Amino acid sequence: MEKKRDLIKTMSTRQSAIRDHVAEKYPEQKWRYDAVANYYETVCQAKEAGKQLACVNFATIPELFWAMDVVPISMDSITGMASSSVEGAANYIDLAEEHFPDYICTTNKISIGAMLAGDIPIPDMIVHPSSPCDSALAAYPAMAEHFGIPYFCIDVPYFRDERGYQFLTDELRRLVSFLEDRTGRRLDPDRLRQVMEYSNLAHQYILKINELIRSAVPCPIRSMDILLDFNAAQSLAGTPQLVDYVKTRYETTRYMVTNKLGGILQERLRLIWIYAMPVFDWSIYRWLEQKYGAISISSLNVFDVAPVDDISSTEKILRGLARKVTTVPMVRECGGPWEYYIDRVKELVKAYKADAAVFGGHIACKHTWAIAKLIKDRLYDELGISTLTIELDVFDPRITSTEDVKAKLDDFLEMLSQK
Amino acid sequence: MNALEEMRSLSGSVANPAIENWKREGGKVVGYFCSYVPEEVLHAAGILPYRIRPAGCAQTTSADVYFSHVNCTFVRSCLQFALEGRYKFLDGLIFVNTCDHMRRLYDLWREKVGNLPSFVHFVQIPHKSTDEAIAWYKDEVMALKEHVERAFGVGITEARLRDAVQIHNETRGLLRRLYELRRGDSPPISGAETLSVVLAATVTPKQQYNQLLKRLLEELAERKDMPSYRARLMIAGSAYDDPVHAGIIEDLGGLVVTDTLCYGSRYFWETVEVGDDLWLSLARYYLTRSPCARMSDKVSERNDFVRMMVERFNVDGVVYQRLRYCDLWGSELFNLRAKLKEVDIPVLFLEREYALGGAGQLETRVQAFLEQIGR
Numbered sequence: 001m002e003k004k005r006d007l008i009k010t011m012s013t014r015q016s017a018i019r020d021h022v023a024e025k026y027p028e029q030k031w032r033y034d035a036v037a038n039y040y041e042t043v044c045q046a047k048e049a050g051k052q053l054a055c056v057n058f059a060t061i062p063e064l065f066w067a068m069d070v071v072p073i074s075m076d077s078i079t080g081m082a083s084s085s086v087e088g089a090a091n092y093i094d095l096a097e098e099h100f101p102d103y104i105c106t107t108n109k110i111s112i113g114a115m116l117a118g119d120i121p122i123p124d125m126i127v128h129p130s131s132p133c134d135s136a137l138a139a140y141p142a143m144a145e146h147f148g149i150p151y152f153c154i155d156v157p158y159f160r161d162e163r164g165y166q167f168l169t170d171e172l173r174r175l176v177s178f179l180e181d182r183t184g185r186r187l188d189p190d191r192l193r194q195v196m197e198y199s200n201l202a203h204q205y206i207l208k209i210n211e212l213i214r215s216a217v218p219c220p221i222r223s224m225d226i227l228l229d230f231n232a233a234q235s236l237a238g239t240p241q242l243v244d245y246v247k248t249r250y251e252t253t254r255y256m257v258t259n260k261l262g263g264i265l266q267e268r269l270r271l272i273w274i275y276a277m278p279v280f281d282w283s284i285y286r287w288l289e290q291k292y293g294a295i296s297i298s299s300l301n302v303f304d305v306a307p308v309d310d311i312s313s314t315e316k317i318l319r320g321l322a323r324k325v326t327t328v329p330m331v332r333e334c335g336g337p338w339e340y341y342i343d344r345v346k347e348l349v350k351a352y353k354a355d356a357a358v359f360g361g362h363i364a365c366k367h368t369w370a371i372a373k374l375i376k377d378r379l380y381d382e383l384g385i386s387t388l389t390i391e392l393d394v395f396d397p398r399i400t401s402t403e404d405v406k407a408k409l410d411d412f413l414e415m416l417s418q419k
Numbered sequence: 420m421n422a423l424e425e426m427r428s429l430s431g432s433v434a435n436p437a438i439e440n441w442k443r444e445g446g447k448v449v450g451y452f453c454s455y456v457p458e459e460v461l462h463a464a465g466i467l468p469y470r471i472r473p474a475g476c477a478q479t480t481s482a483d484v485y486f487s488h489v490n491c492t493f494v495r496s497c498l499q500f501a502l503e504g505r506y507k508f509l510d511g512l513i514f515v516n517t518c519d520h521m522r523r524l525y526d527l528w529r530e531k532v533g534n535l536p537s538f539v540h541f542v543q544i545p546h547k548s549t550d551e552a553i554a555w556y557k558d559e560v561m562a563l564k565e566h567v568e569r570a571f572g573v574g575i576t577e578a579r580l581r582d583a584v585q586i587h588n589e590t591r592g593l594l595r596r597l598y599e600l601r602r603g604d605s606p607p608i609s610g611a612e613t614l615s616v617v618l619a620a621t622v623t624p625k626q627q628y629n630q631l632l633k634r635l636l637e638e639l640a641e642r643k644d645m646p647s648y649r650a651r652l653m654i655a656g657s658a659y660d661d662p663v664h665a666g667i668i669e670d671l672g673g674l675v676v677t678d679t680l681c682y683g684s685r686y687f688w689e690t691v692e693v694g695d696d697l698w699l700s701l702a703r704y705y706l707t708r709s710p711c712a713r714m715s716d717k718v719s720e721r722n723d724f725v726r727m728m729v730e731r732f733n734v735d736g737v738v739y740q741r742l743r744y745c746d747l748w749g750s751e752l753f754n755l756r757a758k759l760k761e762v763d764i765p766v767l768f769l770e771r772e773y774a775l776g777g778a779g780q781l782e783t784r785v786q787a788f789l790e791q792i793g794r
Binding site for chain 1: 484485486487489490491494516518519520522523524525526527530541543545546547549551552555558712713715716718719743744746747748749750751752753754757770
């Protein structure tokens, strides 16, 4: 094991450095890095500020935490950044695999490895939903038990119906009680309403951005914007920082569309990533743009989630958030029968006028691999869309390297060009 | 045929003589996949509950067209047999969200296996065992009841359910008696044999099974031919239904004296405590008994159950096995190993596929484990 380091502090320092560098060199682009850099600074300063830290995953809606003045640390954000850093995250993965199977999700392995190494502080609590995958469902309670961390699982019913939403609303009420017990504070309804105003505003902007992207040719964003947006939205919903970020994104996008400007110079191909996008090397997307004029126009991981329409009472907010829990990326598609998945993918392909699809099959996602062929066949049969399936680990290039990913994309795009 | 041989004939393959008789007399059979499904509801409807296993499945060529290599070989084998038409005798199917693999079996079965029975039901099992989850599960059990009633034109009265619970509790009590026989220095039944006995309970009409089990208990009282053993072992971990696998371990001198398996003790260890609300009692039983790794709030209870069984059966070592690609049982060993270390119980960890393979490697590892134990 390498010498001990403070992983969150390291990530924070880097995010701040990127922001400061961009601010100096390209001040008009600074907004892209502000929100996440500020978020990591908040996480780093939480303890000093007397705030509790909650270990959560990407699927855990952050609004209730911000409303309770608890800082949610998204493990997926940290592990994503760690894996794409110069050092990578192989040391944490290897450490975790001394205790856990190699086939649980790498985001869980990086979190576990970093905690075992003492590079991530032991959080004050762990909270996550039971959906979308077994890996999180198994790894988080195991971590909670091992480290003695208070734990709450938001149990998400399998089907989406009124009975399920009611159960989920009650689960969120129990989560509030859990947070109140942990912090010794009561939920302030006015504070929650304010958080929801920020959340709703941000989601309205995200919906408007996606509306613009859908209908615009050329596509007004760059491929890696999808990853930046995901990283911001997963942790910051309910904060003014996310509102600022998506507002600027919206204004920039609208300017691009109005002026018929594309995110890349020559758009020749519109790709949709119908499952995961590798995050260990973001240069893949620039390479696709430069070599093939291929814009990754959307992915499953887009937070185009409806705002909570009625925030007049805590009860109504919880009911609205219950629906949000089921519409968070991945829970939305993977957290129920396969019809939820294929319907979403078909909608994406049609709405964004995709030329082809890429199934970035994260090797740990057994639930999605099980239906990969069903999805691929259905897309081709109904929409005539070809799908490239790549087996990879989103966070670990040792499974499928950047070169191998590019080679598969080369073959696929070559084949498409001959159609 | 003695009772043990009869048990083996009932559990060794997909179909069995009891089912054939049942069908011949016009009985209906509904298949289910998980020990969280309340068999009593089907029993109360006069339907034979049948826990689906792909016993004997040696290859998954057809299923692998759809499932991937990261899916567990249990569900791949189930789909294989379904595609081959081996479960055609079933009049209905009950799927569950036990795990990611299992819930996708529901999708693939619907999409790719032709001639679905008219009764297909999905039970949403909560991942917690709080009072609220139990109340939810009661509604799920009621929904199953109503669907069964509609589909099969039967009425499931409370009296019939009460009878079903009583009969199932009798099965549980008899199986407990069988397990208790294994606590002594000279257990009259091996682990492999016991596994066959419990498996038979999941595919045989319960009244018939209870009679057979009583006969087995009588026969075991007279049994004198058990070989000596080197160590007393427990099998823990994910779904495990292969007596041949257990037999290999036992042939080397590691007598399996107990387990914490869903095809073993967790199937029957507790009984349904009947309260004022029978449906709630049933839901409470299924969600609060010794838990599967899918239950997120039960890590310490699972470990405690293993520890209790270790002490109760005077276990020398634990064989922790799991099917490859099972995340749920995959993450379980992390804490369990530490818990067992506290009481100096060594653990042999085996990762396996559904179809038995690598018997030589298994033998080597078991031999080494027995030496490690010092026996």
